[in-house]
Amino acid sequence: MRSKQYVTGIDGVRTLAVLGVIIYHLLPTTLPGGYLGVPLFLLISGYFVTLQLVRQMDQTGGIQLTKFYLKRLRRLYPVLIVMLTVTTAYITLFARDLLHNIKSTIATNLLWVYNWWEIGHGQSYFDRFNGESPFTHLWTLGVEAQFYFLWPLILFMLFLVLRKRSKIKWTVFILAVASAVEMALLFDPQNINRVYYGTDTRAFSLLLGSWLALCWPIDRLNANLTAHAARILDGVGIGALLITLLGFFTLPGQSSWTYRGGMFFYSLIGMILIATVVHPGSHMNRWLTNPFFTWIGQRSYGIYVYQLPVMVFYERVVEIGRHPVINALVECLLILAISEFSYRLVEQPLAHYQWRYLPASIRHWIDFKMHDWHQWLKVGPVVIICFIALCGLMLPSKPAKKSAVQTRIEKSRQATAAKNKQIAKGKTAKVNVNSKSLQKKYGLTSNQLKAASELKVTAIGDSVMADASQDIQEIMPHAYVDAEVGRQGSATPAVIKDLKAKGQLQKNVILNLGTNGAMDSQTINDILTAIGKDHQVYWITPHVPTRDWEQTVCDQIKQAAKQNANVHVIDWNQAANGHAEWFAQDKVHMNEQGNAYFTRLIVKTILKNK
Known part of the structure; x- marks a missing residue:
């Protein structure tokens, strides 16, 4: 511990935090709880x-709000x-x-309300496929900045009204x-998103940290613990660290338990970990102090x-x-290199900059006569980057032009919705099983087309299923298709229950889930x-x-088929390998040729298992 305020082991906790988040973003199936x-x-x-x-407040009876706010803004604003x-x-x-909504994104970030803007306009934090935004993670800065602004006022009012420290502590915990x-x-x-x-729904982590500060302040902790007490404290710290790491590996962000107590539980465990790290009688601070953790911890804001x-x-x-x-x-x-560059050229210089000299600095930089070529090498790239960014902000904020795939998916969804209504009424189209064009398009015989036309199935999936829905219903006219762009596995049980309630869940159920991310075993279960053992599932x-996550999802589906006799694998992944000509530019959604092969594989697999 270098001072009563600076605890070197906290850099170790910051390192675990930022590495967890980064690994989660890079390899979400490896560290599903890294968030x-x-x-x-x-x-x-x-x-x-x-x-x-x-x-x-103990020393002066009040809070220097202006000084407090300026210190936080100086810390947060430059890198942002x-x-x-x-x-x-x-x-x-x-x-x-990605320029669509860029003005709103910039403005709400600078005003520290980006998290609220994302609730109404942003994508899900867990949607890693559909045009992921490079700004999504900045929601946390909005939450922290709002806390920095409001908490001093709230805390001062608590001290003013409640007076007794014990009442204040338990009010904060409540x-x-x-x-x-x-x-x-x-x-x-x-x-x-909400x-x-x-x-308000993420404040418990901040408030638990605040409660710990009221109950466990560094300067009132006894460093001279007995050997037995120190061992207990170290044991608690190690246990909290191990449980935290276990959460990183086991708590998926889309599980209902995560939001119904799971995240609060791990915040409590994290609070206990921090309590042991800051205690001068524990060895946790020393164990979490090393050059690597210090280096990462000091740069953790920029890295994030x-x-x-x-x-x-x-x-x-x-x-x-x-x-x-x-x-x-x-x-x-790349992230570490850019963060180091920013730490040396932005964070450190501005941390020691005397902001009262800013007007003089501006006058100096706009005085062209005072600059030699060395200085222009420094300021030139900055000016160019700022000019390009300004041009981007001045461009009209228009939604990206729809791709051919998006247009086709939208058209397919409309056509599918109309057919679903007819199916719900018991009306279905006839399939000309002797049609040479149908036989050629799908590579099916007249007997296979006849069998397919009689199949009663429910197809549930994401944008890939939505794209292929017209082909599916062309040769399986009884197929009720429920497909949604960006659908996650975690949202599917509710969809299935709704279909079952409407009487639209047929005995044969086709699932196309996993395009947008891997699922945990609980979600698959x-x-x-929700489907039930009395249905045949074709995944x-x-x-x-x-x-x-491609291979992870494939393995999950095959494992589910091994464990459940009513689950069958439609191995599109294997069939599609080496056939780039079947796919659109994104290499995931099919073109017309790919949709035909996709549909043929579904039909042949179902008929094979009949």
Whole structure:
């Protein structure tokens, strides 16, 4: 511990937090709970901010709000502004489809309300496939900044009204529990954004950190513990660390339990971990202190801010699915290099900059006569990047032009909805089983077409299924198709229950899930339980060569088939390998030829198992 305020082991906790988040984004199937690094960051903020505020009130009877706010803004703004500027410039040059809503994104980030904007306009934090935004992760900065602004006022009022420290402590703890209860009550598997991004539903991590500061302040902890007490404290710390790491590996972000107590539980465990690290009588601080953790911890803010732009832009040009680990290592190196560059050229210089000299600095930089070519080498790139970003902001904010695949999916969904209504009324089209064009298009005999035309199936899936739905219903006119762009496995049990309630869940159920991410075993069990053992399930393996979870999902589906006699594999992944001509530019959605082969494989697999 270098001072009463700076605890070197906290850099170790920050390192675990930021590595958890990064690995989760890079390899979500390897570390499905890595997003739990965010509550650790919030706990740390809550603890040290409250510690500082309480110390001020104890010493002076009040809080120096202006000084407090300015200190936080000086810490948060420079890196954020640099990231927003550079990212916007890159988008302007190389990814203009991401310019849509860029003005709102920039404005809400600068005003620290981006998390609330994302609730109504942003994509799911767990949607890794459908045009992922390089700004999604910045929701946490909005939550933290709102806490920095509001918490000093709330805490001061608590001290003013309640006076007794014990009452204040338990009021803060009750507020933390209330936040967790609100998350549980508002949780909707069809729309996780509200509880995931909401300041009110994520406040419990910050408040638990604040409660710890009130109960466990560094400067009032006894460093001279007995050997037995120190061993107990170390044991608790090691246990909390192991449980935290277990959560990283086991708690999926789309599980209902995550929002109905799971995230609160791991915040409590994280709070206990931090309590042992900051205690001067524990060895946890020393064990979590080393040059690597210190290096990462000091740069953790920059690493967190720059991570997603690097990943999104890299994965737009590199097909990562075949070599996910190698590409993840390359992305990590890029993130660390950019963060180090930012730390040396932005964070450190501005941390020691005397802002009262800003007007003089501006006059100096606009005085062209005072600059030699060395100075222009420094300022020139900055001016160019800012100019490009400004041009991007001035461009009209138009939604990206729909691709041929998107247009076809939209058309297919409309046609499918109309056919679903007819099927619900008991009306179906006739299939000309002797049609040579149908036989040629799908590679099926007249007998196979006849058998397919009589099949009664329910098809549930994501955008891939939506794209192929017209072909499916062309030769299986009794097929009721429920497909949604961006559908996650976690949202499917509710869909199945709704179909069952409407009487639209046929004995044969086709599933096309996994394009948008891997599913945990609980989600797969929930899906199969919702369908029931009295149904035959035909699960299609996804072809997603641009994402690391492709093989994981294929293995999950095959494992489910081994464990459940009523589950059958439609191995589209294997059939599609080596057939780039079947796919659109994104290598995932099929073209017309691919949709025909996709449909033929479904029919042949079902008929084979009849």
